[in-house]
Amino acid sequence: QVQLVQSGAEVKKPGASVKVSCNVSGHPLSELSMHWVRQAPGKGLEWMGNFDLEEDQRVYAQRFEGRLSMTEAPSANTAYLELRRLRSEDTAVYYCATGEFVPGYYMDVWGKGTTVIV
Amino acid sequence: QSALTQPASVSGSPGQSITISCTGTSSDVGSYDYVSWYQVLPGKAPQLLIYDVSTRPSGISSRFSGSKSGNTASLTISGLLPEDEADYYCTSYTTTNTHVFGIGTKVTVL
Numbered sequence: 001q002v003q004l005v006q007s008g009a010e011v012k013k014p015g016a017s018v019k020v021s022c023n024v025s026g027h028p029l030s031e032l033s034m035h036w037v038r039q040a041p042g043k044g045l046e047w048m049g050n051f052d053l054e055e056d057q058r059v060y061a062q063r064f065e066g067r068l069s070m071t072e073a074p075s076a077n078t079a080y081l082e083l084r085r086l087r088s089e090d091t092a093v094y095y096c097a098t099g100e101f102v103p104g105y106y107m108d109v110w111g112k113g114t115t116v117i118v
Numbered sequence: 119q120s121a122l123t124q125p126a127s128v129s130g131s132p133g134q135s136i137t138i139s140c141t142g143t144s145s146d147v148g149s150y151d152y153v154s155w156y157q158v159l160p161g162k163a164p165q166l167l168i169y170d171v172s173t174r175p176s177g178i179s180s181r182f183s184g185s186k187s188g189n190t191a192s193l194t195i196s197g198l199l200p201e202d203e204a205d206y207y208c209t210s211y212t213t214t215n216t217h218v219f220g221i222g223t224k225v226t227v228l
Contacts, residue, residue, distance in 0.1 A: 035217070037164075044121070044222040045156070045164065045207050052215060059215050062119060095163060101176060102169050105152045105211050110163035 002026040002100040004111035011117045017084040020114045022096030024077045033104030034079045036070060039113075040092040048081070048094075053104050086118045122147065122208055122220035129226040130198045138223045140191040140208030146218055148189040152211035155184060155193045158222075159204045167206075168193060195225070203227045 007021040024032065035050040049060040049070050058070050069082045079096060094114045097107035123141040130136040140147065140155075147153060153171045156164040166175055168184035171191060181196045191210070195202055208220040 037219075039158075044205075045158070045209075045219045047209065047217040047219055050217070055215060061216055062214075097164075102166065105217070106154050106166060106169040107156075107164070108166040108169075108175055110165075113163060 002032070002098065002109045004096050004098065004109060006094075006096060006111040006114045009115040009117070012086050014086055014088060014118055016086050016118075017082060018086060018090075018116050019080055019082045020094050020096075020116070022079045022081070022111055024079065024098075027100065028074075029072055029077045029079060030074055032098045032100075034070070034072075035097045035107050036081045037095045037097055037107070038092040039095070040089070043092075046092075050104075051079075083116075086116075088118050090116065091118045092116060119146075119212055119214065119216055119218045122210060122218055124206075124208060124220040124223045126221075127224045127226065129228055130195075131228045132198055132200065134198050135194060135196045136198060136225065138193045138195075138206055138208075138225070140193070140210075140220045142189050142191075142210055142218070144189060145214075146210040146212040147186065147191055149213055150211045151186065153184070153186055153191045154209050155182075155191075156207045156209065157204050158207065164207070198227055200227050 003025045005023045036048040097110040155168040171186045172184040
């Protein structure tokens with residue numbers, strides 16, 4: 001059973017960077033399509049990017065191009081999201097999510113979320 | 119990539135059926151059957167309700183069903199229950215290999 005454990009809350013100043021981790025248990029990270037989704041206070045869900053297994057590449061939402069990096073540490077079975085040049089609008093709960101029993105386009109396993117306050 | 123269009127709110131009485139629409143474009147909903155729906159309860163992580171337009175993951179009630187026609191997908195909740203009160207989001211794969219969520223719909227059980 002796949003479980004995702006995310007790092008703790010962060011408080012950052014505008015212009016700084018934040019790095020959120022997502023530790024995977026129950027399955028090799030290399031076989032999962034890991035997505036990152038965020039939800040700002042009072043706002044909707046926003047897809048940020050994922051590692052597309054079929055295309056074997058990281059795909060980022062256009063609005064985050066240049067500010068967002070998704071990386072993996074296979075030895076630690078951990079995925080990371082780094083967002084740079086933070087703005088107040090980046091205040092949100094950040095989720096990692098993946099598909100365990102569904103195709104990689106979908107997310108049936110979610111972390112509990114990491115609150116980032118800018 | 120613009121967010122998919124959903125009604126801001128939908129309401130119904132217990133036992134009734136409601137339908138939430140999700141309208142995209144030929145670059146997302148209209149191009150693929152990779153449409154899914156998520157339920158978000160306050161303070162909780164989203165839960166997958168429907169994928170591949172109309173497939174329910176194991177453990178999801180048959181009261182939830184999905185469909186698609188052209189650029190518009192729909193989620194129907196039958197036999198509405200008080201615990202169905204939540205926010206619902208559709209999402210679709212796109213022609214640029216990205217994913218896009220809908221703006222979300224608040225469901226109220228009267």
